[in-house]
Amino acid sequence: MNWIWFHKLGSPKWFFHWADRWSKLIFIFGVSLFLLGIIWGLVFAPEDYQQGNSFRIIYIHVPSAMLAQSCYLALGISGIVSLVWQMKMAPIFIKSVAPIGAVMAIIALLSGAIWGKPTWGTWWVWDARLTSVLVLFILYMGVIAIQNSFDDTRLSDKAAVVISVVGLINLPIIKYSVDWWNTLHQPATFSIIEKPSMPAEMWVPLLFCVVGLYLFTVGVTCWRMQTELLIREKRSNWIKAEVLDSGV
Amino acid sequence: MAFESFSDFLAMGTHGHYVWSVYGISLFLLVGITVQSITAKKSQIKRLRKLSLGKQNTHAPD
Amino acid sequence: MTYLSFFKSELKLVIRRKQDIVNSLVFFLMIVTLFPLGVNPSSSFLEPAAGGIIWCSTTLAILMSVETMFKEDFHDGSLEQLVISGLYLPFLILLKLTVQWLAVLLPLLILSPLFSSMLFLPWSILSVLIFTLLLGSPALFLIGTIGAALTLSLRRGAVLMLLIILPFYLPVIIFATGAITAAQTGQDYMGQLAILAAISLAALALSPGMAAISIKASIN
Amino acid sequence: MQTTLTLSASNLCIERSEKLLCDDLSFRVRAGEILHITGENGAGKSSILKVIAGILQPLSGDLDFSGEDISLYRDVLQAELLFLGHSTGVKNVLTVFENLQLYFPKATDTEINNALMAVNLEGYLVTEAHQLSAGQKKRIALAKLWLTDKKVWLLDEPFSALDTRGIKVLEYKLKEHVECGGLILLTTHQKPSSVLDVKELHLSL
Numbered sequence: 140m141n142w143i144w145f146h147k148l149g150s151p152k153w154f155f156h157w158a159d160r161w162s163k164l165i166f167i168f169g170v171s172l173f174l175l176g177i178i179w180g181l182v183f184a185p186e187d188y189q190q191g192n193s194f195r196i197i198y199i200h201v202p203s204a205m206l207a208q209s210c211y212l213a214l215g216i217s218g219i220v221s222l223v224w225q226m227k228m229a230p231i232f233i234k235s236v237a238p239i240g241a242v243m244a245i246i247a248l249l250s251g252a253i254w255g256k257p258t259w260g261t262w263w264v265w266d267a268r269l270t271s272v273l274v275l276f277i278l279y280m281g282v283i284a285i286q287n288s289f290d291d292t293r294l295s296d297k298a299a300v301v302i303s304v305v306g307l308i309n310l311p312i313i314k315y316s317v318d319w320w321n322t323l324h325q326p327a328t329f330s331i332i333e334k335p336s337m338p339a340e341m342w343v344p345l346l347f348c349v350v351g352l353y354l355f356t357v358g359v360t361c362w363r364m365q366t367e368l369l370i371r372e373k374r375s376n377w378i379k380a381e382v383l384d385s386g387v
Numbered sequence: 388m389a390f391e392s393f394s395d396f397l398a399m400g401t402h403g404h405y406v407w408s409v410y411g412i413s414l415f416l417l418v419g420i421t422v423q424s425i426t427a428k429k430s431q432i433k434r435l436r437k438l439s440l441g442k443q444n445t446h447a448p449d
Numbered sequence: 450m451t452y453l454s455f456f457k458s459e460l461k462l463v464i465r466r467k468q469d470i471v472n473s474l475v476f477f478l479m480i481v482t483l484f485p486l487g488v489n490p491s492s493s494f495l496e497p498a499a500g501g502i503i504w505c506s507t508t509l510a511i512l513m514s515v516e517t518m519f520k521e522d523f524h525d526g527s528l529e530q531l532v533i534s535g536l537y538l539p540f541l542i543l544l545k546l547t548v549q550w551l552a553v554l555l556p557l558l559i560l561s562p563l564f565s566s567m568l569f570l571p572w573s574i575l576s577v578l579i580f581t582l583l584l585g586s587p588a589l590f591l592i593g594t595i596g597a598a599l600t601l602s603l604r605r606g607a608v609l610m611l612l613i614i615l616p617f618y619l620p621v622i623i624f625a626t627g628a629i630t631a632a633q634t635g636q637d638y639m640g641q642l643a644i645l646a647a648i649s650l651a652a653l654a655l656s657p658g659m660a661a662i663s664i665k666a667s668i669n
Numbered sequence: 670m671q672t673t674l675t676l677s678a679s680n681l682c683i684e685r686s687e688k689l690l691c692d693d694l695s696f697r698v699r700a701g702e703i704l705h706i707t708g709e710n711g712a713g714k715s716s717i718l719k720v721i722a723g724i725l726q727p728l729s730g731d732l733d734f735s736g737e738d739i740s741l742y743r744d745v746l747q748a749e750l751l752f753l754g755h756s757t758g759v760k761n762v763l764t765v766f767e768n769l770q771l772y773f774p775k776a777t778d779t780e781i782n783n784a785l786m787a788v789n790l791e792g793y794l795v796t797e798a799h800q801l802s803a804g805q806k807k808r809i810a811l812a813k814l815w816l817t818d819k820k821v822w823l824l825d826e827p828f829s830a831l832d833t834r835g836i837k838v839l840e841y842k843l844k845e846h847v848e849c850g851g852l853i854l855l856t857t858h859q860k861p862s863s864v865l866d867v868k869e870l871h872l873s874l
Contacts, residue, residue, distance in 0.1 A: 191401070192403075193406060200409075222662070249412055249413075250409045257401075274616050277615075277616045284609055291669065297662070298663065301595060304659070319623070355421075362425060363428075370431060382435040383439060450771060457771075457774075458767065525761065526759075527758040532724060533723055534747065535747035535750070
C-alpha cells in the first residue's frame with residue numbers, strides 16, 4: 140500500500156498548494172450539485188402522500204444532519220491521528236471543521252423543529268434524531284469553547300484533540316442510549332424521515348443534496364485550514380513567498 | 388413539475404412558510420460560514436503582506 | 450515517591466479537607482430539595498422522578514468535586530513533581546481518583562436511604578439505586594477527570610468543564626435512571642446495570658491515559 | 670558499559686508562549702560537574718530545567734543521558750532525577766514531616782530531622798505547611814537534597830530563600846554531591862561563591 144499521500148497530507152506546504160488548486164473547484168462543484176438537488180427537490184419531486192409539501196424540508200434536514208455527524212466523525216478520527224502520529228495538520232483540521240459542523244447541527248436542529256410543527260403539531264418533540272443532533276451540537280460547542288479558552292496554541296490543540304477523541308468513542312454510546320431512551324418514552328411518534336419506500340424522484344435529488352453538501356464542506360474546510368496555516372506558519376519562508384505571490 | 392403555477396409553488400400547499408423559512412435560514416447560515424471563511428483568509432493574507440512589506444521597507448535603508 | 454506513599458498522602462489530604470466533601474454533600478442535598486420546592490412535593494410526581502432527580506444531583510455533585518481535583522496540585526507545584534517522578538502517571542491519577550471516589554461516594558451511599566425516603570422512593574428500589582450508583586459513578590469520575598485535567602490551568606474552568614463533560618455523562622444518566630424506572634415498573638433491570646458496568650470499564654481503560662496526556666499538556 | 674553519568678543537550682530550541690527562548694543550544698555536563706545557567710529574567714533559565722526534567726516539550730533538539738537518547742521518553746533520567754522548581758510542591762495541609770515522607774517513604778525520623786536541621790527548620794516537624802512562610806516552604810523542598818540518593822539535580826534558584834549561613838551550608842552540600850559523582854544544573858541570579866567550581870552557561874535575550 141502506498142502511504143505517500145498520507146505523509147503529503149501531513150505537510151502544511153503541500154496541503155496549502157493542493158488546497159489552492161482544488162478547493163475552489165470542489166466548492167463550486169459541490170454548490171452546483173446542492174442547488175441542483177434542491178431545485179429538483181423543490182420543484183419537480185412529487186408531494187408526499189402523508190406530509191404534503193412540508194416533506195421538501197428533507198432536502199435540507201437530512202444532508203445537514205448527516206454532515207453534522209460526519210464532521211464529528213472526521214474530528215474524532217483526526218484527533219486519533221494527532222495522538223498517534225503527532226501530525227501537525229490534524230489540530231488545524233479540528234479547529235477548521237468544528238464551526239462548520241456546529242453550523243450543520245444548527246441547520247439540522249432548526250429544520251427539524253420547523254418540520255416538526257406541521258408534522259407533530261409542536262416545534263419540539265424529544266425524538267431520537269433531534270435529541271442526538273442537539274447533543275451533537277453541544278459537543279461541537281464544547282470543542283469550540285475549549286479551543287477558544289486557552290491562550291497557548293499548543294495547549295488548546297491538545298485539549299481539542301483529547302475532547303474529540305473522547306467524543307468519538309462516546310458518540311456511538313450516546314446515540315445508542317438516546318435511541319434506547321426514546322423507545323422507552325416515546326413509542327408512538329412516527330419518525331419524520333424513515334419511510335418504507337421512497338420513490339426515486341424523491342431520493343435521487345436527496346442524494347444530490349447530500350453529495351453536494353459534503354463537497355461544499357470540503358471546500359470551506361480547505362479555506363479555513365489555509366487561514367489557520369497562514370496564522371500559525373507566518374514565520375516560515377514558504378508562507379511569506381505564498382503571501383507575496385498571491386494577488387488579493 | 389409538481390406545481391401548477393408559481394403561486395402554487397410559493398404556497399407549498401399550506402406549508403409554504405415552513406418550507407421557505409427552513410430554506411431561508413439554511414441559506415443564510417451556509418452563505419454566512421462561506422463568506423466568513425473567505426474573508427478571514429483574505430484578511431490574513433493582507434495582514435501578512437503588510438507585515439512582510441513593512442519589514443522589507445524598514446530593512447531597505449541598511 | 451512510591452505509589453503507596455502517594456496513596457497515603459492523598460488519603461490524608463482528603464481527611465484533612467473534610468469540608469470539601471461536606472460541601473459537595475450539601476450541594477447534592479440542595480439540588481434534591483429544589484425539585485419538591487420548585488416542581489411539586491406530592492409523591493405522585495416525586496416517586497417516578499426520584500431516580501432521575503438523585504442521578505442528576507449526583508452527576509452535578511461529582512462534577513463539582515472532580516473539577517477541583519488537580520487545582521491545588523497544579524498551583525503548589527506537586528503536579529510537576531508527579532509528572533517527573535518516574536512513576537506511571539495514569540496510575541497515579543487512578544489512585545487519586547479512587548480516593549476521591551471513596552470520599553464522595555461513600556457518604557452518598559450512606560445517606561441514600563435518607564434521600565430516597567425524602568423522594569418517596571420505595572425501599573425495595575433502594576438496592577437498585579445503590580447498584581446504579583456503584584456501577585455508574587466510576588464512569589462519571591473517570592470521564593470527569595479528563596475535563597478537570599484539561600481545564601486545570603484556567604482560572605475559571607468550571608463552566609467550561611461542565612460544558613465539555615456533561616454531554617459525555619448522558620449515557621450513564623440514561624441507563625441509570627432507566628434501570629431504576631425498570632425496577633419501579635417491575636421489569637428486568639440487569640441489562641441496564643450491565644451496560645453501566647461496561648461504560649465504567651471502558652472509561653477505566655481510556656480515561657487515565659487521556660487525563661495524563663491532558664495534564665502533561667496543561668503544566669506546559 | 671559506561672558508568673559515569675553525562676547529560677547532554679544538542680541543538681535545543683525552546684519556545685514559550687509563541688516566543689523563541691533559545692535557539693540551537695548545546696551543552697554537556699559530566700558527573701562531578703555543576704552547570705550554572707545564568708541570564709536575565711525571562712531568558713528561559715527555568716524553562717531549560719523544565720525541558721530537561723520533561724515538564725516542557727522542546728520545539729526541537731536532542732537530549733542524551735549517559736549514552737541513551739531521552740528526547741522522547743525521560744524514564745531513564747527521571748529514575749535519577751531530583752527537580753526543585755519555582756513552585757515548591759509542598760502540600761499546605763500536610764505537616765512538614767508528612768510532606769517529606771511523601772517523597773521519601775523509607776526515610777527514618779532521624780534522617781528527616783537531620784535534613785530539616787540542615788535547612789534551619791528544626792522544631793517545625795509537626796507544623797502544617799500552611800502556617801509557614803513562602804521562604805520556609807521553599808526550604809522544606811530544599812531539605813529533599815539531604816534525603817535523596819538521586820544523582821542528577823536540577824535546582825531552580827536554590828539560594829533564594831536562604832540566609833548567608835544557609836547558603837554556605839547548601840554550597841557545601843552541592844560540593845559534596847558532585848564529589849560523590851553527582852551532577853547538578855542550577856540557575857541563580859547572584860554568582861555562587863568560590864567554594865563551588867561551576868561551568869557557566871549564559872542565556873541572552
